[in-house]
Amino acid sequence: MTKKDYSSLYLEKQLCFPLYAASRLTTKIYEPLLNALDITYPQYLVLMVLWQEEELTVNEIGSRLFLESNTLTPLLKRLEQKGLVTRQRAAEDERKVLISLTKEGNALKRRAVNIPEQLIANFNDESITEKEILQFQTTLKKLVGLLSDSMKK
Amino acid sequence: MTKKDYSSLYLEKQLCFPLYAASRLTTKIYEPLLNALDITYPQYLVLMVLWQEEELTVNEIGSRLFLESNTLTPLLKRLEQKGLVTRQRAAEDERKVLISLTKEGNALKRRAVNIPEQLIANFNDESITEKEILQFQTTLKKLVGLLSDSMKK
DNA sequence: ATTGAATATTTAGATGACCAAAAAATAGAG
DNA sequence: CTCTATTTTTTGGTCATCTAAATATTCAAT
Numbered sequence: 001m002t003k004k005d006y007s008s009l010y011l012e013k014q015l016c017f018p019l020y021a022a023s024r025l026t027t028k029i030y031e032p033l034l035n036a037l038d039i040t041y042p043q044y045l046v047l048m049v050l051w052q053e054e055e056l057t058v059n060e061i062g063s064r065l066f067l068e069s070n071t072l073t074p075l076l077k078r079l080e081q082k083g084l085v086t087r088q089r090a091a092e093d094e095r096k097v098l099i100s101l102t103k104e105g106n107a108l109k110r111r112a113v114n115i116p117e118q119l120i121a122n123f124n125d126e127s128i129t130e131k132e133i134l135q136f137q138t139t140l141k142k143l144v145g146l147l148s149d150s151m152k153k
Numbered sequence: 154m155t156k157k158d159y160s161s162l163y164l165e166k167q168l169c170f171p172l173y174a175a176s177r178l179t180t181k182i183y184e185p186l187l188n189a190l191d192i193t194y195p196q197y198l199v200l201m202v203l204w205q206e207e208e209l210t211v212n213e214i215g216s217r218l219f220l221e222s223n224t225l226t227p228l229l230k231r232l233e234q235k236g237l238v239t240r241q242r243a244a245e246d247e248r249k250v251l252i253s254l255t256k257e258g259n260a261l262k263r264r265a266v267n268i269p270e271q272l273i274a275n276f277n278d279e280s281i282t283e284k285e286i287l288q289f290q291t292t293l294k295k296l297v298g299l300l301s302d303s304m305k306k
Numbered sequence: 307a308t309t310g311a312a313t314a315t316t317t318a319g320a321t322g323a324c325c326a327a328a329a330a331a332t333a334g335a336g
Numbered sequence: 337c338t339c340t341a342t343t344t345t346t347t348g349g350t351c352a353t354c355t356a357a358a359t360a361t362t363c364a365a366t
Contacts, residue, residue, distance in 0.1 A: 006262060008269040009201050011217065015286070016179045017198060018293045021219050023176035024323080025300035026169045031324090042352065045170060048162050058315065064164065066174050069315055071353055078351080095314040095361045109159060116161040122303060132292055133168070139289040140171045142281055147178035150275060177353080184354090195322065211345065222345055224323050231321080248331045248344040 029122070033115050037108060043079055044112070046072070047101075050085065051109045055100045057090070066148060084108065182275070186268050190261060196232055197265070199225070200254075203238065204262045208253040210243070219301060237261065 027041045079085045084105035090096040211222045232238045237258035243249040
């Protein structure tokens with residue numbers, strides 16, 4: 001009786017677990033900076049989309065973040081309550097809900113603009129080179145593209 | 154009046170957003186396979202830890218997955234309800250709760266062992282080479298190590 | 307015009323992740 | 337030995353994510 005090889009099930013061998021861990025840990029790193037703006041990380045993502053495009057429907061925001069409208073609806077309501085966005089049915093097609101930045105939502109952009117550099121400042125670590133990070137980012141984006149394509153099927 | 158540069162806030166420039174997207178998308182890819190075993194992705198992670206170590210305290214599981222006990226407690230209760238693990242106070246230190254696999258929990262390992270290869274089979278894509286994935290995995294692990302170190306401070 | 311399919315959003319219910327605080331047990335200092 | 341501090345887990349509350357189902361609007365075909 002030979003023992004079966006279960007090494008494929010080791011956490012260290014998998015890609016998915018470190019992705020899951022890295023995602024949660026990076027979100028945590030953002031937290032103190034986002035607390036200062038009184039927003040959460042997913043809310044920050046939605047705002048980043050809107051800072052680029054001003055007015056979008058719920059689904060349009062979702063397609064950029066790979067989120068469905070049922071996740072976004074309550075999140076957007078919270079952003080509306082904070083006075084950062086408005087939600088109104090589109091006149092030309094009342095199925096759609098247009099999300100727009102308020103003046104306050106737009107103003108928050110100026111307070112957020114320093115966040116990326118503040119994070120990078122925490123990471124002047126010699127063990128990972130700039131070049132390695134860029135390569136990593138390239139593969140990561142490819143991976144996201146592949147995964148999202150394979151979801152559509 | 155010159156316009157401020159907000160390009161640092163573009164989603165594409167950041168590392169955190171694609172990590173977040175990749176994590177969620179990979180979890181989704183696992184879903185149909187895990188549904189067949191009647192477990193969720195975080196439950197699968199806990200089981201993978203236990204398949205390697207048989208019996209651990211709540212905190213010991215948490216340290217491997219970067220999760221706190223307040224996240225694990227309800228999750229472990231659900232695994233207990235499914236009959237996959239047992240939870241009992243340690244005799245030598247009754248503050249600790251020992252989590253052990255049941256016979257069923259151990260048996261599930263045999264049904265899970267094919268999951269990794271089934272996933273890889275979906276990904277015979279030419280746009281990413283094996284070598285690139287290995288490099289990616291290396292950097293990802295380094296990143297997780299850095300992030301978790303920086304949390305401890 | 308009316309019916310039926312497709313599209314867009316919302317709601318409901320379950321799980322999970324996080325913080326803060328409480329509860330329970332142990333360890334340590336005097 | 338007792339009191340306080342520490343460790344470990346649980347509880348309660350909020351937000352986020354997912355599936356499935358409900359609602360409302362638009363479009364297409366007859």
